[in-house]
Amino acid sequence: MRSLRNPEKLLGVLPFAVLGLVWWLVTATGVVHRNVLAGPPEVWRATTDLASRGLLQDDIVTSLLRLVLAMAVSLVLGVGLGLLAGLNRPVSDFLLPLVSFFNSISGIAWIPLAIVWFGLGTVTVTFVLVNSIFFLIFFNTVLGVRSVPAVLENAVKTLGGGRRELVLQVYLPGALPFIMSGIRGGFGFGWRALIAAELTAATSGLGYLIYNASNYARGDQILAGIIVIGALWIVIDMAVLAPIERRTVQRWGTVRQV
Amino acid sequence: MRGAVSTADTKIVADGLHFAYRSQEREPVVALTDVSFEVRAGELLCVVGPSGCGKSSLISLIAGLARPQQGRVLVNGRTVRGPGADRGVVFQELGLMPWRTVNGNIGQGLEIARVPRARRDEVVARFVAMIGLGGFEERYPHELSGGMKQRVALARTLAADPTVMLMDEPFAAVDAQTRVTLQKDLLRISMQTGKTIVLVTHSVEEAAFLGDRVMVMTRRPGRVKEIIDVPIPREERDYDALAHDEPFNALRVEITNSVRAELW
Numbered sequence: 088m089r090s091l092r093n094p095e096k097l098l099g100v101l102p103f104a105v106l107g108l109v110w111w112l113v114t115a116t117g118v119v120h121r122n123v124l125a126g127p128p129e130v131w132r133a134t135t136d137l138a139s140r141g142l143l144q145d146d147i148v149t150s151l152l153r154l155v156l157a158m159a160v161s162l163v164l165g166v167g168l169g170l171l172a173g174l175n176r177p178v179s180d181f182l183l184p185l186v187s188f189f190n191s192i193s194g195i196a197w198i199p200l201a202i203v204w205f206g207l208g209t210v211t212v213t214f215v216l217v218n219s220i221f222f223l224i225f226f227n228t229v230l231g232v233r234s235v236p237a238v239l240e241n242a243v244k245t246l247g248g249g250r251r252e253l254v255l256q257v258y259l260p261g262a263l264p265f266i267m268s269g270i271r272g273g274f275g276f277g278w279r280a281l282i283a284a285e286l287t288a289a290t291s292g293l294g295y296l297i298y299n300a301s302n303y304a305r306g307d308q309i310l311a312g313i314i315v316i317g318a319l320w321i322v323i324d325m326a327v328l329a330p331i332e333r334r335t336v337q338r339w340g341t342v343r344q345v
Numbered sequence: 346m347r348g349a350v351s352t353a354d355t356k357i358v359a360d361g362l363h364f365a366y367r368s369q370e371r372e373p374v375v376a377l378t379d380v381s382f383e384v385r386a387g388e389l390l391c392v393v394g395p396s397g398c399g400k401s402s403l404i405s406l407i408a409g410l411a412r413p414q415q416g417r418v419l420v421n422g423r424t425v426r427g428p429g430a431d432r433g434v435v436f437q438e439l440g441l442m443p444w445r446t447v448n449g450n451i452g453q454g455l456e457i458a459r460v461p462r463a464r465r466d467e468v469v470a471r472f473v474a475m476i477g478l479g480g481f482e483e484r485y486p487h488e489l490s491g492g493m494k495q496r497v498a499l500a501r502t503l504a505a506d507p508t509v510m511l512m513d514e515p516f517a518a519v520d521a522q523t524r525v526t527l528q529k530d531l532l533r534i535s536m537q538t539g540k541t542i543v544l545v546t547h548s549v550e551e552a553a554f555l556g557d558r559v560m561v562m563t564r565r566p567g568r569v570k571e572i573i574d575v576p577i578p579r580e581e582r583d584y585d586a587l588a589h590d591e592p593f594n595a596l597r598v599e600i601t602n603s604v605r606a607e608l609w
């Protein structure tokens with residue numbers, strides 16, 4: 088509630104209020120027929136109905152877990168390989184062409200093959216997501232490592248530091264602003280790919296909820312799912328990503344516009 | 346001086362150093378050639394010379410951050426083959442970790458040396474007090490003034506307790522007032538710790554004021570032009586007193602003329 092007293096935050100709500108008002112007007116007045124576009128009251132009812140049966144919560148948890156899983160895998164791979172490539176010319180000469188090639192392929196292009204390999208479900212969805220998130224984290228890590236000023240490396244070397252200290256005390260924190268922006272972008276890419284993947288390659292999750300609703304021509308449930316997806320993203324961004332940035336790169340004064 | 350033999354009193358020997366920056370695209374840039382000199386244990390040697398004459402390169406060679414193509418550097422009688430905690434560097438660009446607080450930066454060398462937490466905190470607190478940064482322990486470098494950052498960089502190097510301190514234009518980026526304070530701090534610390542110090546500066550004033558000896562370098566490729574003694578005990582170094590000291594002023598003029606002759 089406190090945030091409502093903050094005029095700047097209130098300003099961010101305004102566009103959504105206007106959009107909601109327009110939505111309500113065009114549906115309530117019959118300009119657009121209910122069967123084409125459900126109105127706010129119907130969508131609200133569909134949302135509370137799904138929630139009261141626990142279905143919405145289940146799908147949210149399923150989708151978020153998949154996103155977190157894919158992010159964890161992408162972070163380990165992306166930061167690990169990114170560090171190697173950023174610090175080692177031969178490794179980057181070898182990896183970069185491969186990574187560029189696969190990066191050009193949209194993550195969701197792997198859905199058909201992934202279904203053949205892993206069937207429907209979390210493994211396929213995660214595979215597709217990692218294909219969407221990894222590259223961003225990888226490229227950002229490489230860039231971040233290469234942007235670390237040489238004097239910081241030299242400082243640690245002359246303090247007696249070796250490889251381990253260089254990685255932990257210089258390269259990783261130095262690359263963090265870039266990695267953070269990779270994580271942020273990766274969550275965005277991943278979230279979109281997640282819904283797309285769940286539309287076809289899963290039997291649970293928010294994407295599946297929408298897919299399933301369309302089988303029963305439940306436009307109200309489809310819209311409920313879409314709104315939840317958008318709202319969840321804003322929550323992830325505001326409640327998770329922004330605080331991490333505030334606590335690290337902004338406090339260090341190393342944040343840059345990338 | 347080539348083939349100089351180090352005695353027990355000799356801390357650093359530069360023996361016939363030749364160093365060039367090589368790159369694929371351009372002609373090699375010879376930064377230093379035929380550079381030989383010695384630094385005695387506990388001595389404060391100042392190095393002056395025109396910009397681009399290889400002063401920073403010389404620091405890198407002693408620190409072991411770069412390797413000479415010819416010649417060698419000996420510290421404590423052993424050939425330098427890489428960087429090590431026995432030779433601390435205060436870099437021209439400072440190189441403080443932006444992600445570490447004042448305490449974190451000062452304690453970094455101790456952390457690397459695996460000094461236990463309690464002992465580390467003790468040493469860090471002592472250095473924070475010494476550089477007068479009490480109350481700023483948890484601040485990050487970007488929240489500090491230039492002079493404060495400079496002090497933190499100095500304290501970080503001192504806290505790691507090297508036997509040799511290499512300082513590259515350490516006071517160039519601070520205002521005149523702060524510079525005088527820092528110079529006095531350095532004189533005091535050097536007397537208290539007995540460290541061997543090589544200090545690079547572009548200021549003849551600073552070199553004459555701080556150095557037991559002043560080494561003048563030629564323009565690039567840098568060579569040792571001459572080494573001038575400044576026979577004034579460190580405890581007597583005081584700008585006001587020295588301003589009217591005839592022998593000191595004569596030395597200052599001598600060094601100035603020597604450097605000036607190297608400018609294009």
Ligand SMILES: Nc1ncnc2c1ncn2[C@@H]1O[C@H](COP(=O)(O)OP(=O)(O)O)[C@@H](O)[C@H]1O
Binds near residue numbers: 394401
């Ligand atoms: N990384 C580098 N690559 C090529 N040339 C360099 C590099 N660093 C320094 N130099 C050149 O080497 C010479 C000596 O540089 P430096 O040691 O920094 O001089 P100083 O510290 O006395 O100003 C200069 O002419 C400089 O342009």
Ligand SMILES: [Mg+2]
Binds near residue numbers: 400401402513
């Ligand atoms: Mg220099």
